[in-house]
Amino acid sequence: MDISKLPVIPQYLGTCWFNAILMSLLYSDGCQETFYNIAIRDRWFLNRKGESFKFLLFKILDLLVRIKNETDAEKLEELYQKLEELYQKNKPEKIFLKYAYKYDYSIRDRLEIGYNGIYIITFLKNLGINVLDIIFQNGNYYIGYLTFHQKFMIRPNEVLEEIQKLITNGADFLIKLEQFNSYLNIPERFNVSYFKSFIFNNIIILDEKKYTLRSLNISNYNNPIHAISGIIFEGDYYVYNGWINTTNQKSCPLFPFNWNLNQPFCINTENCELVLREDTKDLCFNFFNGYKIKIYTSSSQPTELLRDVKSFKNLSHITSHIENYYDDLLHIRDKEKIIEKIIEFKYYSIQNLEGIDKLELYDLKKILKNLIYSHYVLEKKENESIHTLQSALLEAEKIKIKAKEEIKILKEQALKDIEIMRIQEKDKLQKNIENKS
Numbered sequence: 001m002d003i004s005k006l007p008v009i010p011q012y013l014g015t016c017w018f019n020a021i022l023m024s025l026l027y028s029d030g031c032q033e034t035f036y037n038i039a040i041r042d043r044w045f046l047n048r049k050g051e052s053f054k055f056l057l058f059k060i061l062d063l064l065v066r067i068k069n070e071t072d073a074e075k076l077e078e079l080y081q082k083l084e085e086l087y088q089k090n091k092p093e094k095i096f097l098k099y100a101y102k103y104d105y106s107i108r109d110r111l112e113i114g115y116n117g118i119y120i121i122t123f124l125k126n127l128g129i130n131v132l133d134i135i136f137q138n139g140n141y142y143i144g145y146l147t148f149h150q151k152f153m154i155r156p157n158e159v160l161e162e163i164q165k166l167i168t169n170g171a172d173f174l175i176k177l178e179q180f181n182s183y184l185n186i187p188e189r190f191n192v193s194y195f196k197s198f199i200f201n202n203i204i205i206l207d208e209k210k211y212t213l214r215s216l217n218i219s220n221y222n223n224p225i226h227a228i229s230g231i232i233f234e235g236d237y238y239v240y241n242g243w244i245n246t247t248n249q250k251s252c253p254l255f256p257f258n259w260n261l262n263q264p265f266c267i268n269t270e271n272c273e274l275v276l277r278e279d280t281k282d283l284c285f286n287f288f289n290g291y292k293i294k295i296y297t298s299s300s301q302p303t304e305l306l307r308d309v310k311s312f313k314n315l316s317h318i319t320s321h322i323e324n325y326y327d328d329l330l331h332i333r334d335k336e337k338i339i340e341k342i343i344e345f346k347y348y349s350i351q352n353l354e355g356i357d358k359l360e361l362y363d364l365k366k367i368l369k370n371l372i373y374s375h376y377v378l379e380k381k382e383n384e385s386i387h388t389l390q391s392a393l394l395e396a397e398k399i400k401i402k403a404k405e406e407i408k409i410l411k412e413q414a415l416k417d418i419e420i421m422r423i424q425e426k427d428k429l430q431k432n433i434e435n436k437s
């Protein structure tokens with residue numbers, strides 16, 4: 001797929017914050033799948049009256065899913081054209097107003113002056129989607145405050161029960177806010193220490209459920225007035241900016257850029273280029289600095305190593321591949337990245353993670369290597385042993401059945417012999433009686 005041809009949501013008015021929310025949810029891997037499954041589950045495709053907001057979102061989602069799955073070049077071009085026409089017919093301000101008039105009339109005047117990106121929490125709640133927020137403030141993490149703060153003022157105990165229930169059953173989306181631009185007076189009861197949780201940059205564990213970072217929304221770090229998104233599309237990292245290219249009057253396409261790196265950049269609107277530099281005058285960005293909104297969904301994707309190893313049948317090939325993988329880990333100096341890889345291999349029960357962040361980097365790498373080896377090599381050996389044992393049991397069962405058949409034959413033969421002997425004895429006795437008489 002030529003990513004430069006993929007239509008994105010354009011920006012004409014002050015809807016950058018709303019566009020960023022939609023792009024994260026509609027385009028980014030993980031978010032898109034979760035959003036699409038919810039749309040199917042709740043039958044958004046049935047509510048066509050006046051092309052409702054939910055039905056419009058479903059049409060966009062459906063086209064994007066078809067684009068990802070289409071292999072025919074000609075049909076792919078047709079899908080691009082359909083999506084482009086959909087955005088021309090339904091400009092972002094029209095999509096915004098559809099939402100505002102249906103779900104939140106109070107924000108209808110935010111087309112020109114913009115709004116706060118944390119609105120994504122309210123947005124998801126209004127669509128009937130299970131969401132939990134996590135706020136990092138003063139060195140502590142708090143969970144569920146923005147999701148439930150209004151209800152907490154009235155029924156605090158009930159809210160805490162709802163948070164625990166949502167954690168236990170699993171939320172559709174987790175929204176983590178970092179370097180929040182205003183201080184919140186959050187009650188201590190929302191502290192994550194009251195719940196079973198481990199929070200890292202790219203992975204969050206809540207009650208043994210794993211959530212993975214899927215998208216990241218930020219504003220420019222110098223006098224924030226513009227919002228953009230970091231998304232993942234078909235496994236690759238991109239930056240979305242809805243500005244219009246002043247050269248050809250088209251939306252800037254997705255910019256290939258690894259937003260997991262601490263790298264400042266600016267965007268040239270004349271030719272839609274992403275420039276790696278830091279400038280205090282222009283609108284420039286850094287996904288590691290300033291206010292950030294991180295979007296997580298539950299993880300079901302296999303790790304890269306798992307996908308590779310599954311293709312091997314020979315045990316020695318698996319062992320060799322793991323050794324090469326471990327050699328690559330030796331170059332990693334970030335403890336949290338190693339911990340995240342440990343979690344990837346389903347080593348994420350709360351009991352196992354206790355104190356793991358206190359271990360040295362070398363010890364963490366040893367844990368990871370042993371975990372990988374035991375997960376793949378010993379599991380394969382165990383499977384081979386099980387296969388051998390099953391074969392032996394099957395053979396034993398055959399022998400047992402054969403033995404039973406042989407015993408049955410012997411018993412039948414013995415009964416016949418006894419019957420013959422009985423008849424013979426009876427005849428002999430009869431002859432003796434006749435001779436005596």
